[in-house]
Amino acid sequence: KNEVEQSPQNLTAQEGEFITINCSYSVGISALHWLQQHPGGGIVSLFMLSSGKKKHGRLIATINIQEKHSSLHITASHPRDSAVYICAVTTWGWAGGTSYGKLTFGQGTILTVHP
């Protein structure tokens, strides 16, 4: 079982719909990240959160530490939101005698929004 599980793997929506992508993790973390990857490979960090809720424009990310679960919501979806959304968690690795933040990734959710 992967340490970070996302659902759904694929999501198709009509423009204007409310979208939710879920992420569950099984390890202790110091932070959770939502990343966006457009065709062509570029990855952009959308959110980094360790508790509660964050909002940026039409995007909302929530995290429940006790349940080890996070959700990414997109309100009023638009075709330009079509991308792969990746959940990642920061755990602590070890290098050079000190610990460091190490990302473990979910498999990603492919979102397609049709006009």
Add this chain to the structure above:
Amino acid sequence: GAGVSQSPSNKVTEKGKDVELRCDPISGHTALYWYRQSLGQGLEFLIYFQGNSAPDKSGLPSDRFSAERTGGSVSTLTIQRTQQEDSAVYLCASSLSGTSGSLRVDIQYFGAGTRLSVL
């Protein structure tokens, strides 16, 4: 530079050849990470550098893979005797710091990646 720069953007090579992939992190970022994204797979950690300290190489899949970071800045990922299963997008990321000393987790900034195709 303004962002993380990777070169080449695409590399096609023949099985058995060696390849070098380059990453130029954001100026001032001491932490540098290499990841691999195979077709249909999630991102996989390869190696982490923090300044001039010994790296975490625990994610390198075989001894054909190696990486170095010169002067705490530019990094090169080398794959020797490439195999078809090495075909993937290789992504580099950098952050201000990776360490836990300040109990701070920094956002990682990703390059556009190098798409490696081994024929």
